[in-house]
Amino acid sequence: MHDQDAKKILExxxxxxxxxxxxxxxxxxxxxxxxxxxxxxxxxxxxKTTTLRSILGLTPARKGKIRIDGQETTRWPPHRVVxxxxxxxxxxxxxxxxxxxxxxxxxxxxxxxxAEAWSTEKIYEHFxxxxxxxxxxxxxxxxxxxxxxxxxxxxxxxPMIMLLDEPSxxxxxxxxxxxxxxxxxxxxxxGLTLLLVEQNYRMALDVASRHYLMxxxxxxxxxxxxxxxxxxxxxxxxxxxx
Amino acid sequence: xxxxxxxxxxxxxxxxxxxxNDVNAEFKANRLRSIIGPNGAGKxxxxxxxxxxxxxxxGAVLFQDRDITNSPAHRLVRLGICRTFQITxxxxxxxxxxxxxxxxxxxxxxxxxxxxAKHSLKSVxxxxxxxxxxxxxxxxxxxxxxxxxxxxxxxxxxAMALAGDPKILFLDEPTAGMSPAETEHIAQLIKGLTETVxxxxxxxxxxxxxxxxxEITVLNQGSIIAEGPPKAIQDNAQxxxxxxxxx
Numbered sequence: 001m002h003d004q005d006a007k008k009i010l011e012x013x014x015x016x017x018x019x020x021x022x023x024x025x026x027x028x029x030x031x032x033x034x035x036x037x038x039x040x041x042x043x044x045x046x047x048k049t050t051t052l053r054s055i056l057g058l059t060p061a062r063k064g065k066i067r068i069d070g071q072e073t074t075r076w077p078p079h080r081v082v083x084x085x086x087x088x089x090x091x092x093x094x095x096x097x098x099x100x101x102x103x104x105x106x107x108x109x110x111x112x113x114x115a116e117a118w119s120t121e122k123i124y125e126h127f128x129x130x131x132x133x134x135x136x137x138x139x140x141x142x143x144x145x146x147x148x149x150x151x152x153x154x155x156x157x158x159p160m161i162m163l164l165d166e167p168s169x170x171x172x173x174x175x176x177x178x179x180x181x182x183x184x185x186x187x188x189x190x191g192l193t194l195l196l197v198e199q200n201y202r203m204a205l206d207v208a209s210r211h212y213l214m215x216x217x218x219x220x221x222x223x224x225x226x227x228x229x230x231x232x233x234x235x236x237x238x239x240x241x242x
Numbered sequence: 243x244x245x246x247x248x249x250x251x252x253x254x255x256x257x258x259x260x261x262x263n264d265v266n267a268e269f270k271a272n273r274l275r276s277i278i279g280p281n282g283a284g285k286x287x288x289x290x291x292x293x294x295x296x297x298x299x300x301g302a303v304l305f306q307d308r309d310i311t312n313s314p315a316h317r318l319v320r321l322g323i324c325r326t327f328q329i330t331x332x333x334x335x336x337x338x339x340x341x342x343x344x345x346x347x348x349x350x351x352x353x354x355x356x357x358x359a360k361h362s363l364k365s366v367x368x369x370x371x372x373x374x375x376x377x378x379x380x381x382x383x384x385x386x387x388x389x390x391x392x393x394x395x396x397x398x399x400x401a402m403a404l405a406g407d408p409k410i411l412f413l414d415e416p417t418a419g420m421s422p423a424e425t426e427h428i429a430q431l432i433k434g435l436t437e438t439v440x441x442x443x444x445x446x447x448x449x450x451x452x453x454x455x456x457e458i459t460v461l462n463q464g465s466i467i468a469e470g471p472p473k474a475i476q477d478n479a480q481x482x483x484x485x486x487x488x489x
Contacts, residue, residue, distance in 0.1 A: 020330070021391075022418055023419045216446060
């Protein structure tokens with residue numbers, strides 16, 4: 001294998017995805033390297049969520065290639081993709097209702113011999129509020145707590161890379177910047193590879209280091225580092241404002 | 243300019259969530275007004291309440307100054323309030339011509355007897371050809387709809403809505419999933435519709451919105467935060483904040 005490819009956890013090459021005949025992603029190429037935190041920034045409706053769904057096999061790509069850790073997974077069913085090492089935090093959280101917070105976490109655990117692996121105890125250290133509510137029905141948590149649970153649940157699978165779909169959606173800014181953002185930064189610092197999809201660029205700039213600016217139909221208009229975006233606010237305005 | 247439809251203090255809530263919050267909007271004849279806003283702004287809900295798909299929680303919808311709040315969708319269509327959907331909704335087994343003729347026939351009324359004489363359909367057929375011509379679908383009249391390219395299927399939907407003789411036409415993401423060439427084509431056709439109807443557009447492609455809208459209404463968290471021509475909207479600080487997120 002090529003040396004540079006070996007560093008890539010996720011590779012997307014000329015992706016085309018459809019809903020029926022509707023051509024949603026019209027040729028997307030991008031990659032995420034090991035230990036890197038990358039974001040896709042774009043307005044609503046440009047295809048950010050569809051990109052994640054294609055990676056996961058929920059809406060399989062019709063054309064193009066997706067590789068995870070060097071192996072092509074383009075036409076794999078979702079359960080196989082997840083087992084390969086993808087953690088997914090959907091925008092709607094999708095907490096399993098009718099079971100407790102702890103059960104939501106344990107359900108996602110993947111057997112591993114790794115001593116460093118995530119466990120409910122380790123999750124509770126990071127999210128004390130989940131410990132306080134561990135016997136409560138997961139669906140009765142507040143929006144912010146459900147977001148934490150969704151992140152914790154994804155971590156329980158010890159993913160090679162975690163995909164997050166707009167974790168800031170529907171949450172109060174205070175919660176986003178004081179709870180969710182620090183947790184994600186901590187995850188990145190402790191060695192998690194991450195792909196974050198956001199409209200909220202302020203959080204994305206602090207969590208991720210490299211950014212794909214996505215326009216309508218999945219077209220990448222530009223890539224930039226956080227420093228570049230902070231130095232030139234026009235880039236963000238051009239791609240995210242109206 | 244004549245106001246075709248307006249909403250008065252319109253509200254729609256789902257449990258504790260206010261999806262449409264005290265919206266006063268006005269739609270004028272021969273104008274194209276786009277409705278934009280970030281995720282969850284309430285765009286689709288707003289249109290669903292106006293077009294009778296969802297009941298309003300409070301407030302009113304006035305069509306040519308007549309209160310039509312909570313009228314069923316089929317009645318609104320008869321009045322001339324038509325819409326297309328985000329998801330393509332055509333009869334796949336029928337030809338392009340047949341799809342439009344059905345829509346025209348239901349508007350023009352008349353007999354639904356299977357054996358009715360062909361000449362009685364003359365006026366319906368004439369109207370169907372006119373619409374085909376207007377949307378550039380004439381060459382594809384005999385094509386089964388399921389064989390159409392995606393862009394033409396979306397166009398056919400607009401054609402079917404036109405067959406209902408709308409006074410106001412709501413288009414929900416008409417360019418979704420289209421190629422750049424198709425998008426450009428349909429954008430110009432949509433603009434052309436304002437010759438006869440008021441057009442309301444919900445659309446994510448900002449190039450389309452900015453190039454063909456006469457006015458834009460920006461919704462955020464269920465409320466109107468700005469209204470005006472494209473240039474004013476692009477320069478509006480509150481709109482920028484809504485799109486770029488608040489610190």
